Amino acid sequence: MLITQKWDVIVIGGGPAGLAAAISAHDQGAKTCIIEREERLGGILKQCIHDGFGLVTFKEKLTGPEYAWRYIEQANERNVPVFLNSFVMDLKKEGNIFKLSLINSKEGAFYLSAPAIVLAMGCRERTAKQVFIHGTRPAGVFTAGLAQYFINIQGHMPTKKCVILGSGDIGLIMARRLTLEGATVHGVYEILPEPSGLTRNVVQCLQDYCIPLHLNTTVAKVHGKNRVEGVTINSVKNFKPIPGTEKYIDCDALIVSVGLIPENEIIEPLNVPIDPKTRGPFVDQNLMTMFDGIFSCGNALHVNDLVDYVSESGNIAGSNAANFAKENLQKRNLIPVTPKDNILYVVPQYVDLNQKSEVVIFFRSSRTLRDVKLKVYSDGNNYISKKYKVVRPPEMERIILNLSKVPSNISEINIELKGE
Numbered sequence: 001m002l003i004t005q006k007w008d009v010i011v012i013g014g015g016p017a018g019l020a021a022a023i024s025a026h027d028q029g030a031k032t033c034i035i036e037r038e039e040r041l042g043g044i045l046k047q048c049i050h051d052g053f054g055l056v057t058f059k060e061k062l063t064g065p066e067y068a069w070r071y072i073e074q075a076n077e078r079n080v081p082v083f084l085n086s087f088v089m090d091l092k093k094e095g096n097i098f099k100l101s102l103i104n105s106k107e108g109a110f111y112l113s114a115p116a117i118v119l120a121m122g123c124r125e126r127t128a129k130q131v132f133i134h135g136t137r138p139a140g141v142f143t144a145g146l147a148q149y150f151i152n153i154q155g156h157m158p159t160k161k162c163v164i165l166g167s168g169d170i171g172l173i174m175a176r177r178l179t180l181e182g183a184t185v186h187g188v189y190e191i192l193p194e195p196s197g198l199t200r201n202v203v204q205c206l207q208d209y210c211i212p213l214h215l216n217t218t219v220a221k222v223h224g225k226n227r228v229e230g231v232t233i234n235s236v237k238n239f240k241p242i243p244g245t246e247k248y249i250d251c252d253a254l255i256v257s258v259g260l261i262p263e264n265e266i267i268e269p270l271n272v273p274i275d276p277k278t279r280g281p282f283v284d285q286n287l288m289t290m291f292d293g294i295f296s297c298g299n300a301l302h303v304n305d306l307v308d309y310v311s312e313s314g315n316i317a318g319s320n321a322a323n324f325a326k327e328n329l330q331k332r333n334l335i336p337v338t339p340k341d342n343i344l345y346v347v348p349q350y351v352d353l354n355q356k357s358e359v360v361i362f363f364r365s366s367r368t369l370r371d372v373k374l375k376v377y378s379d380g381n382n383y384i385s386k387k388y389k390v391v392r393p394p395e396m397e398r399i400i401l402n403l404s405k406v407p408s409n410i411s412e413i414n415i416e417l418k419g420e
């Protein structure tokens with residue numbers, strides 16, 4: 001059967017961001033559906049069986065599947081239609097309407113259209129190929145998320161003794177998970193002088209299990225023909241291996257946890273402007289991109305460390321997409337929110353001064369700083385001053401800017417962190 005359906009809002013991605021977006025768009029009265037390429041809703045949370053999700057939203061320590069289930073239930077109660085196992089082949093705009101060509105094994109090729117689209121495709125892991133490691137490419141080099149999928153979803157142990165490269169959150173969580181399942185984790189090796197995951201994960205996943213964290217080190221070479229037999233570790237200076245510091249470690253796997261990249265290839269044909277710092281689209285406070293009618297949320301927008309804020313962004317994107325579908329666009333008066341001293345990035349990157357609402361702003365510092373003051377200001381006006389005992393790049397910070405305090409004639413809002 002050839003389906004051609006008209007919707008108000010189409011949400012691409014059925015993880016926590018997409019679920020929250022679909023629920024809030026539906027609650028605003030929009031005819032909404034979700035497209036998901038996998039066979040079940042829940043996104044990455046399906047394989048995150050550790051607890052620690054939902055502390056902000058539910059004040060409870062939930063596992064990933066439990067957290068996802070709370071939103072799946074809400075979507076089910078509202079009968080939000082879901083297209084599972086469905087791939088978007090093409091996305092284009094004709095007049096004011098987006099047209100999506102899709103394919104799945106049940107319907108074959110089918111087409112959906114809507115005036116508003118919410119992007120909630122999450123992110124993918126950087127692989128070993130994206131970091132510079134000498135040696136062969138035997139079996140046994142996995143990303144941390146793949147190792148997690150093997151253990152938690154498929155019930156296979158991918159290693160008996162391994163080395164973890166990179167101290168991002170997934171690597172830290174997998175160090176603990178593999179140890180609990182009986183593997184020997186020789187250590188986590190991080191090229192930077194400090195861990196790139198959350199402090200709580202360093203404590204709960206490494207220190208509590210006596211797993212060593214080696215800073216300023218990297219895996220320089222992988223050994224083995226058919227299967228990993230060992231790796232060479234090097235201390236580094238200025239990101240370069242220091243000669244003479246080589247150490248061979250006998251192991252059967254290298255688990256790589258070297259960062260996440262928002263998945264946004266789907267919008268490439270539309271040339272939606274992408275922020276090179278976040279790898280997600282530039283957005284305003286409604287999470288609408290610079291392309292009218294396309295909204296972005298969750299990890300597709302920028303890599304989040306807490307799922308609660310992913311759901312919050314889904315909520316914002318979904319309800320604004322519903323409003324957009326109903327009323328279309330009021331002309332925007334966009335000005336940039338510019339990251340200045342010690343700010344790595346800021347989201348949203350623009351605010352629409354025609355709206356005098358409260359704006360949720362996320363930022364990360366570019367380095368670890370102690371006793372600093374955050375300042376949000378423009379042309380002599382100071383909107384927010386806040387002191388921080390410590391800020392670290394892995395910990396995303398959240399502030400609220402009240403636009404009713406911001407004059408309509410300014411050209412830029414600046415955000416900076418400076419020592420006191």
Ligand SMILES: Cc1cc2nc3c(=O)[nH]c(=O)nc-3n(C[C@H](O)[C@H](O)[C@H](O)COP(=O)(O)OP(=O)(O)OC[C@H]3O[C@@H](n4cnc5c(N)ncnc54)[C@H](O)[C@@H]3O)c2cc1C
Nearest residue numbers: 013015016017036037043044052121122170298299306307
């Ligand atoms: C290992 C790990 C541990 C974590 N631990 C914690 C924790 O303890 N506490 C916490 O709060 N947060 C944690 N997080 C973070 C949190 O889980 C993520 O931030 C959150 O799941 C991101 O949600 P999302 O909906 O943006 O993306 P995802 O969960 O990745 O969902 C995206 C969905 O979109 C689908 N999709 C992608 N492209 C397409 C397409 N073209 N067409 C159709 N569908 C598509 C994908 O299949 C997927 O289902 C963890 C994350 C990971 C990876």
